[in-house]
Amino acid sequence: MRKIKLIWDFRGQAAAKTAEHHEIHLKEFLEMEKHPLKITGFEIINEMYAIAFLVVEEKDMITFRDALKPHRGEVFEN
Template sequence: MNRKIRLIWDFHGGDAEKTAQHHVRHLEEFMQREELECLRTTVLSNADYHFMACMTVNEKDVMILRDSLKPHRAVVVEDIND
């Protein structure tokens, strides 16, 4: 149970990039307030007008984060910098 999990929130449209960046700030604040370890946050894009706010965490924290923050999806990552 030491896997690294990337939680992902999708945003679409003309303001998607700014919205994703703003969402990342709130994710970081939440992790700090709840005293949970956040390995990395980032904003990614795979198409025009589709941006993703991403947060990589330890698998042990996924259930509480899933229930509290309701990510759209999650993936297992080998390297947190990918």
């Protein structure tokens, strides 16, 4: 089963902290929904740009997309 990485983009001086904090909310959402796949994270791309992400199975992507409204998505490669 293919996995999809849902991504939220954050820009500006507070991007890294915002992405790190957003990941906390993604983890909380997974716990509330009792979702078995728990792959989340954040990456600092540069001092003004960071992302937070959540990985879901392709079959669940639309449900998560509609609930969480990510900015974009891509196929997840381990």
